Amino acid sequence: MGRIFVVDLEGRAYRCKFCITHLALSDDLVSRAFHCRRGKAYLFNNAVNITVGPQEERIMISGVHTVADIFCCCCGQMVGWKYEAAHETSQKYKEGKFVLERGRIIDGIDSEFYINTRPDVKPCNCRRSSVV
Ligand SMILES: [Zn+2]
Numbered sequence: 027m028g029r030i031f032v033v034d035l036e037g038r039a040y041r042c043k044f045c046i047t048h049l050a051l052s053d054d055l056v057s058r059a060f061h062c063r064r065g066k067a068y069l070f071n072n073a074v075n076i077t078v079g080p081q082e083e084r085i086m087i088s089g090v091h092t093v094a095d096i097f098c099c100c101c102g103q104m105v106g107w108k109y110e111a112a113h114e115t116s117q118k119y120k121e122g123k124f125v126l127e128r129g130r131i132i133d134g135i136d137s138e139f140y141i142n143t144r145p146d147v148k149p150c151n152c153r154r155s156s157v158v
Contacts, residue, residue, distance in 0.1 A: 032047060032048075032075050032099070032100065033048065033074040033075055034048060035048040035050075035051050035074065037051060037052070037053065038051065038052035038053070038133070039051050039052065039133075040052065040055075040068075040070075040126060040131045040132070040133050041131060041132050041133070042075075042098040042100065042101060042103065042105060042130070042131065042132075043103075043129075043130050043131055043132050044098065044101045044103045044130070045098060045100045045101040045103075046132075047075050047098055047099070047100045047101070048074060048075060049073055049074065049075055049076065049098065049105060049126060049131060050070040050072065050073045050074065050124065050126060050131075051070075051072070052133065054070045054071040054072045054073075055068055055069070055070055056068075056069040056070060056071055056123065057069040058128075060125055062106075062125070062127055064127055064129055065127070065128060065129050066127075066128035066129070067106060067125045067126065067127045067128055068125065068126050068128060068131075069120070069123055069124070069125050070123060070124045070125070070126060071123055071124075072124065073096065073106075073108075073124040073126065075098065075099045075100065076096040076097060076098060076099055076105065076124075077096070077097045077099050078094045078095075078096055078097075078108055079094050079095040079096065079097065080094060081093070081094045081110050082094070088114065088116075088117050089112065089113055089114035089117055090113045090114075091109055091110075091111065091112050091113065091117065091120070092109075092110040092111035092112075092113075093107045093108060093109055093110060094107060094108050094110055095107050095108075096108050096124060096126075103130065104130070105126055105127060105130045105131060106124060106125045106126040106127050106130070107124075107125050108122075108123070108124050108125070109121055109122065109123050109124075109125070110122075
């Protein structure tokens, strides 16, 4: 008892921003469209190396959910929450899934995520006409 067992994930993984411990596989990423009080959050099918806090009822935009905050097992930082139960039928798909706050995780492969966000390169037609 008491020994922290850290799982190393194979492949693309999201990590704790604070101690670089693996938290979730990018293959388990369900949605990037979540939001929390502090900004963007991602929904995952599974997460590892976390401890789950006490359950509580939380009123969210999408209805009342029973959730529990989740913490990195290595550094103890809160990294997101787990949906234990959803009261709305349409939200049931979230049950047992994990949300990690974008601002508290790093993916280590950021550069690959930006490949398809290539900005439209427009020739700059503006001339500095009034340089004195
Ligand atoms: Zn950590």
